[in-house]
Each structure stands twice: as C-alpha cells, then as structure tokens.
Amino acid sequence: MPSNKKLLILPGDGIGPEVMREVRRVIDWMDRRRAVTFDIEERLVGGSAIDAEGTPCSDETVERAKAVDAVLFGSVGGPKWDGLAFEKRPELGVLRLRKDLGLFANLRPAVVLDPLVDASSLKPEVVRGVDIMVVRESTGGIYFGEPRGIETLPDGKRRGFDTDVYHEDEIARVARVAFDLARQRRRKVTSVEKANVMQSGRLWRAVVGEIHKAEYADVELENMYADNCAMQLCSRPKQFDVILGSNLFGDVLSDLAAALTGSLGMLPSATLGAVDPVTGKRHALYEPIHGSAPDIAGKGIANPLAQILSFAMLLRWSFGMDEDAALVESAVGKVLSGGLRTADIMQSGMARVGTSVMGEAVVRELDKLAA
Ligand SMILES: NC(=O)C1=CN([C@@H]2O[C@H](COP(=O)(O)OP(=O)(O)OC[C@H]3O[C@@H](n4cnc5c(N)ncnc54)[C@H](O)[C@@H]3O)[C@@H](O)[C@H]2O)C=CC1
Numbered sequence: 437m438p439s440n441k442k443l444l445i446l447p448g449d450g451i452g453p454e455v456m457r458e459v460r461r462v463i464d465w466m467d468r469r470r471a472v473t474f475d476i477e478e479r480l481v482g483g484s485a486i487d488a489e490g491t492p493c494s495d496e497t498v499e500r501a502k503a504v505d506a507v508l509f510g511s512v513g514g515p516k517w518d519g520l521a522f523e524k525r526p527e528l529g530v531l532r533l534r535k536d537l538g539l540f541a542n543l544r545p546a547v548v549l550d551p552l553v554d555a556s557s558l559k560p561e562v563v564r565g566v567d568i569m570v571v572r573e574s575t576g577g578i579y580f581g582e583p584r585g586i587e588t589l590p591d592g593k594r595r596g597f598d599t600d601v602y603h604e605d606e607i608a609r610v611a612r613v614a615f616d617l618a619r620q621r622r623r624k625v626t627s628v629e630k631a632n633v634m635q636s637g638r639l640w641r642a643v644v645g646e647i648h649k650a651e652y653a654d655v656e657l658e659n660m661y662a663d664n665c666a667m668q669l670c671s672r673p674k675q676f677d678v679i680l681g682s683n684l685f686g687d688v689l690s691d692l693a694a695a696l697t698g699s700l701g702m703l704p705s706a707t708l709g710a711v712d713p714v715t716g717k718r719h720a721l722y723e724p725i726h727g728s729a730p731d732i733a734g735k736g737i738a739n740p741l742a743q744i745l746s747f748a749m750l751l752r753w754s755f756g757m758d759e760d761a762a763l764v765e766s767a768v769g770k771v772l773s774g775g776l777r778t779a780d781i782m783q784s785g786m787a788r789v790g791t792s793v794m795g796e797a798v799v800r801e802l803d804k805l806a807a
C-alpha cells in the first residue's frame with residue numbers, strides 16, 4: 437500500500453538548485469520503484485526569496501516547513517546579496533528555519549569512503565576508515581546571542597560585538613543526542629569548547645559532564661579544547677567517534693572534517709528537533725554542509741553527492757526507511773568505485789564528470805542495485 441510522504445524542497449541559491457535537481461532524479465526513482473510516494477512542494481529561500489518576496493524566509497515558508505514531514509534544503513547566500521543589511525541577509529533564511537522549527541541538533545557525518553581515500557589532502561593512512569559524527573548545537577550560541585552589533589564609539593572608531601550564550605538546558609538536550617548516537621556507534625563522545633577562556637565553555641563542560649555521569653556512564657566522555665580538536669582532526673582523526681560542539685565550533689570543525697573526506701561536496705547533514713511525546717514526530721531539515729559555492733555556481737560542475745546523501749539521511753531519520761537510505765548510500769559508493777569524479781574530488785586516472793552526469797550515474801546504480 438503506497439504511503440505519501442510530504443516534503444518541502446527549498447533549493448536556495450548558487451549551486452543549491454543545481455544539486456537539488458539531481459536529488460529530484462533520486463526521488464523520482466523512489467517514486468517509480470518503491471512503495472512510497474513523495475508529495476513535493478517547492479518554495480524559494482535565501483537570496484532568491486529576497487528577490488521575489490522581499491524576505492529570505494517568509495512566514496508562509498515557515499508554516500509549510502512545520503506542516504510537512506521533512507524539509508530538504510539546498511544552500512543560501514552569494515555575492516549578489518553581500519551588501520544587504522545584516523538583518524536582511526539570505527543566510528537568515530536557514531537560521532530562521534532552524535530556530536522557528538526548534539532544530540537544535542545538527543548531525544554532520546564525516547565518513548571517508550574507500551574510493552576517495554586518495555582524494556583527501558591528508559595521507560591515505562591518516563584518513564582511511566575515518567567515520568566521525570559531528571553533533572553541532574544549532575539554535576543557540578553566538579549565531580543567535582544578544583546583544584550583537586556594530587557601534588560607533590565617541591572617538592569615531594567602530595566596535596563589533598556578538599554574544600556566545602548557552603542555557604544549561606540547551607547544552608543538556610544536544611548532549612543527550614550526542615550520547616545517544618555514541619551508543620549506536622563506538623561509544624565515545626569528544627565534547628569541544630574553550631572552557632579555558634569562555635564562560636559559556638565552562639558551563640558547556642560542566643553540563644556535559646553532569647549528563648554523562650548521571651545518564652551515560654557506559655559511554656566514554658573526553659573533553660577537548662576546540663583549537664586542539666582542529667589540530668587532532670588533521671593529525672589523528674581516527675581517534676574520534678562523536679564530536680559534540682556549539683553552533684560555532686561545530687560549524688567550523690565539520691567543515692574541517694569534510695576536508696578529510698575529500699570535499700565539502702561530500703558531507704550531508706540532518707538538523708533535528710525534539711520528538712513530540714504525543715505524536716512521536718519531530719521537525720527535521722536536511723541539507724549539505726556546504727554553502728552556495730558562488731565560485732562554481734552556474735558551471736554545472738558542483739558535486740551533488742552531499743545533497744543526495746542528505747536525502748538518504750532524510751529517508752533514515754524522518755521516515756525510518758533504513759533500507760532505502762542504505763540503497764542510496766550504496767549507489768553513491770558504486771558510482772565512486774566505478775571511477776566517476778566531479779572536479780572537487782578528481783583524482784588521476786578517474787573520469788571527470790559534471791553535476792548531472794553524476795546524478796544520472798547514481799540513478800543508474802540504483803537501478804542495478806534494485807534489479
Ligand atoms: N547552509 C547554508 O546555506 C550555507 C550557506 N553559506 C553561504 O554560501 C556562500 C558561500 O560561502 P563559502 O564560504 O564560499 O562556502 P561554500 O561551502 O559555498 O564553498 C566553499 C568552497 O567549497 C567549494 N564547494 C562547496 N560545495 C561544493 C560542491 N557541492 N561541489 C564542489 N565544490 C563545492 C566551493 O566551490 C568553494 O570553493 C556564502 O554566502 C555563505 O554565507 C555557507 C555555508 C552554509
């Protein structure tokens with residue numbers, strides 16, 4: 437009996453619509469081949485929404501995002517909108533969705549796939565087998581803290597300021613997500629902060645320690661300063677299982693972890709809200725960790741795999757379709773072991789392809805896997 441799943445697709449700006457087109461092929465394949473139908477609604481977000489609707493994320497878009505089963509997001513921003521006032525920037529589109537939907541836990545898996553071991557800028561022996569889950573807090577911290585601004589002082593000089601602020605409940609709930617994930621993995625959480633120089637970091641370390649002691653004594657907890665973590669990610673990445681960090685540190689460290697895998701174009705993410713105790717449902721948004729890549733937008737060369745793998749995360753986390761998610765991930769692995777590469781992960785001896793050839797190849801592999 438086919439069941440309908442409601443999806444809101446927000447391609448956004450730059451390479452967002454280009455890589456989203458390739459996910460649509462995968463969704464069409466699922467519609468054709470599996471007992472599932474996706475009801476898809478597409479809307480504008482980011483700079484394209486500013487141009488057409490005067491705001492990076494309209495109230496209606498937020499309402500639709502709340503109403504559907506899951507949101508698939510591309511990326512927002514670009515030089516066209518760089519001159520806008522801070523409160524009007526395209527990036528506020530995704531920040532608003534995260535905040536208004538209560539999407540506090542951003543899961544960013546950084547997995548070095550075997551065929552891409554040599555595409556990493558680090559030595560193969562350093563990255564082979566790396567499998568890290570970065571859990572980034574995503575509705576608090578310095579991206580949302582007040583006060584913030586740029587003020588002009590009496591001497592005419594300007595002063596810019598932001599506030600990194602965390603309530604203990606915000607730390608506790610994302611810590612529980614990290615510990616729960618660790619239980620399904622290798623049972624280790626590395627919690628990163630700068631408790632040596634930041635008050636919010638001191639609280640972070642204290643609260644994570646308390647949650648660990650009271651509820652997760654079976655999981656190993658390691659505390660690490662964020663700067664040290666950046667260094668260790670480059671020198672000994674295999675020591676990490678789950679890395680837990682604030683909005684800012686999680687953002688920065690996951691981009692770094694992406695470099696281990698070969699490219700930002702390989703890393704998907706899921707941003708999850710709390711499970712409603714009555715309905716058992718949760719709001720969720722799935723997006724690659726990369727941005728709108730203005731330097732390559734419009735050239736047809738962007739890597740669509742992070743966006744496609746974000747759809748696989750959607751199948752797993754929002755719909756419990758673990759087998760289908762694994763099928764999409766296997767298809768991606770097969771395409772890569774078959775030798776196709778977009779420019780960002782190009783290696784000698786491999787075949788360089790553009791965005792749509794890569795997307796078509798994933799669908800071809802899905803056909804073969806399902807045959
Ligand atoms: N969630 C979102 O919507 C995000 C939006 N942004 C926005 O995107 C814009 C550009 O930001 P950047 O700092 O340049 O970061 P970016 O992630 O867009 O690009 C960084 C570098 O990675 C490359 N890259 C990224 N994704 C790729 C892909 N799929 N295939 C091949 N190469 C890829 C780009 O070409 C560029 O050289 C800014 O306006 C920024 O605010 C940045 C990060 C997240």
Ligand SMILES: CC(C)CC(=O)C(=O)O
Pocket residue numbers: 527528530531687725
């Ligand atoms: C609001 C985004 C542009 C911040 C970011 O870099 C991200 O979420 O990855």
Ligand SMILES: [Mg+2]
Pocket residue numbers: 687688691725
């Ligand atoms: Mg980022």
